[in-house]
Amino acid sequence: MDDRLFRTAMGKFATGVTVITTKVGEAVHGMTANAFMSVSLNPKLVLISIGEKANMNRLIKESGTFAVSVLNERQQDMSAYFAGQIKEERKILFDTFNDMPVIPDALVNLTCDVHQSIIAGDHTLYIGEVTDLRVQDGEPLGFFEGKYKKVI
């Protein structure tokens, strides 16, 4: 089994797309992630998986807190930007929700305190206890086989 086959197999699992945000002092940082899942209802826990080399990994370790914004179908550009695929530096207007920076117009914004972190191979799994959330209607941005897809 080589790396390419593993990536191809994992890419067959269709997901939505999120932008993870955190802040250290007044410095805000965002990163695109599709490794996001719900873990527990009581207490309310979610999980994200962050590559060891990502700036976000160091920053969440430092802040102990993160937010998740579930992108809508019109936010593909936002996903590409926060994945580092658009090289120009942009001025992003974040919303503030529960004292955390979040992406405006996302289907969901939720804020978390880190409940547990687990180093797993070349990623760290952050389990977050949800401290607040808000939801709005709209269609999701989908991701399948390494490409953005309309879900409906």
Ligand code: FAD
């Ligand atoms: P950086 O490369 O440091 O930042 C990303 C970009 O956002 C840069 O252009 C930076 O300038 C900009 N930026 C960040 N904060 C701000 C700000 N406040 N104002 C303006 N610009 C800002 N990686 C994972 O580890 N886990 C995943 O689950 C995952 N899922 C992915 C899903 C998709 C669909 C894609 C396309 C990529 C995914 N990645 C994932 C890869 C990950 O998004 C990139 O590797 C990312 O660049 C690494 O994060 P970083 O913290 O080092 O970000």
